[in-house]
Amino acid sequence: MNFLTHLECGMCGETLEADKIWNLCPKCHKPLLARYDLEAAKQAINPDTIRGREPNMWRYKEVLPVKDEADILTLGEGFTPLHHARRLGEELDFANLYIKDEGLNPTGSFKARGLCAAVSRAKELGVTSVSIPTAGNAGGAMSAYAALAGMEAFVFMPKDVPRPFINECKALGARVTLIDGLITDCGKAAKEELIKHGRFDMSTLKEPYRIEGKKTMGYELAEQMNWTLPDVIIYPTGGGTGLVGMWKAFDEMEKMGWLGSKRPRMVSVQSTGCAPMVRAFKQGKEFADTWEGAKTVADGLRVPAAVGDFLILRALRESHGNAAAVPDNEIMDASNLMGRTQGIFPAPEGGAALAGFLHLRRRGWIKDGETVVLFNTGSGHKYSHLWD
Numbered sequence: 001m002n003f004l005t006h007l008e009c010g011m012c013g014e015t016l017e018a019d020k021i022w023n024l025c026p027k028c029h030k031p032l033l034a035r036y037d038l039e040a041a042k043q044a045i046n047p048d049t050i051r052g053r054e055p056n057m058w059r060y061k062e063v064l065p066v067k068d069e070a071d072i073l074t075l076g077e078g079f080t081p082l083h084h085a086r087r088l089g090e091e092l093d094f095a096n097l098y099i100k101d102e103g104l105n106p107t108g109s110f111k112a113r114g115l116c117a118a119v120s121r122a123k124e125l126g127v128t129s130v131s132i133p134t135a136g137n138a139g140g141a142m143s144a145y146a147a148l149a150g151m152e153a154f155v156f157m158p159k160d161v162p163r164p165f166i167n168e169c170k171a172l173g174a175r176v177t178l179i180d181g182l183i184t185d186c187g188k189a190a191k192e193e194l195i196k197h198g199r200f201d202m203s204t205l206k207e208p209y210r211i212e213g214k215k216t217m218g219y220e221l222a223e224q225m226n227w228t229l230p231d232v233i234i235y236p237t238g239g240g241t242g243l244v245g246m247w248k249a250f251d252e253m254e255k256m257g258w259l260g261s262k263r264p265r266m267v268s269v270q271s272t273g274c275a276p277m278v279r280a281f282k283q284g285k286e287f288a289d290t291w292e293g294a295k296t297v298a299d300g301l302r303v304p305a306a307v308g309d310f311l312i313l314r315a316l317r318e319s320h321g322n323a324a325a326v327p328d329n330e331i332m333d334a335s336n337l338m339g340r341t342q343g344i345f346p347a348p349e350g351g352a353a354l355a356g357f358l359h360l361r362r363r364g365w366i367k368d369g370e371t372v373v374l375f376n377t378g379s380g381h382k383y384s385h386l387w388d
Contacts, residue, residue: 055079057216071124075106088341096371109378111141117213119145131199133186136165143172156186204239205308218249231370236349237268238303240312247315266321269356271296275325298348326355350376
């Protein structure tokens with residue numbers, strides 16, 4: 001049983017038929033969001049219903065976009081551990097610190113969630129060829145699920161990304177094009193070939209379903225915390241799909257009666273070398289200006305412009321959240337701190353989340369006794385050159 005009903009533009013509210021291939025809103029060219037009949041879902045499923053299901057993200061299948069279970073592609077993504085970071089907390093004199101470790105997903109990052117949902121739905125709708133601009137992890141994830149679906153996969157990535165990202169995509173059967181530039185330049189190169197060759201665009205928030213896979217982080221977090229939510233969620237932000245997805249998930253769960261109205265304060269963390277969301281948040285803007293000269297060791301944060309900028313900023317403000325930019329040296333120091341206290345080898349993006357926590361603690365924005373969840377969005381293994 002699936003409760004997907006339609007798509008809705010996140011900006012202008014235009015509604016569109018779900019069972020048709022879409023990228024952005026045809027009216028305003030902003031991201032489309034999947035909508036469900038949550039009243040009907042409330043009658044059909046509840047936390048007890050899902051308790052005994054397989055420990056992957058498809059345990060929430062009724063509020064995910066694939067209608068026919070035969071079209072679900074899975075490598076076991078989701079239901080990653082939520083660690084109570086006791087040793088790290090002792091060192092920082094902060095008792096209620098948790099780490100959601102997304103590095104244990106297939107392909108080594110949280111990107112597996114979004115691309116699993118997006119490629120599964122694309123397969124269901126008849127797509128045979130997919131394309132993505134990527135800083136690394138999204139390309140690997142799309143390549144894996146495209147391989148599972150028997151689709152052609154085309155990946156465009158900056159030529160200076162760590163070699164393991166390139167090798168991963170090639171090993172998974174994708175055709176890789178290296179671009180002299182940033183992910184935005186990769187997006188332009190990919191777009192030129194999309195129209196010419198009839199490929200489907202899997203770019204961040206330029207199709208409706210990656211966010212649906214990412215929102216399962218919010219469902220899992222609630223389930224793992226016994227259907228409560230923390231005071232603060234700290235999320236390293238590039239394209240921001242995960243942050244927007246979790247905010248969407250909390251609303252869905254409240255409407256189904258799984259949660260109350262209490263929400264975490266959402267925090268976006270970026271590098272000082274590429275912080276368009278932080279700057280726009282501080283300036284009170286609805287949209288973020290493109291960041292010039294983007295540079296950071298955390299490739300996933302090197303996103304100078306995000307198509308879903310207004311959705312990210314909306315979630316931060318609605319939650320009474322915050323945004324913090326941290327320098328690369330603090331990102332690496334925090335990565336090492338997480339590793340030596342908790343036994344987690346984080347991607348630098350995960351280190352950025354901890355660095356953001358430390359920044360906000362120093363400012364007094366995070367109070368004693370609050371419960372905080374940090375997201376480590378990937379494994380450090382693909383970034384091992386940073387420790388040479």
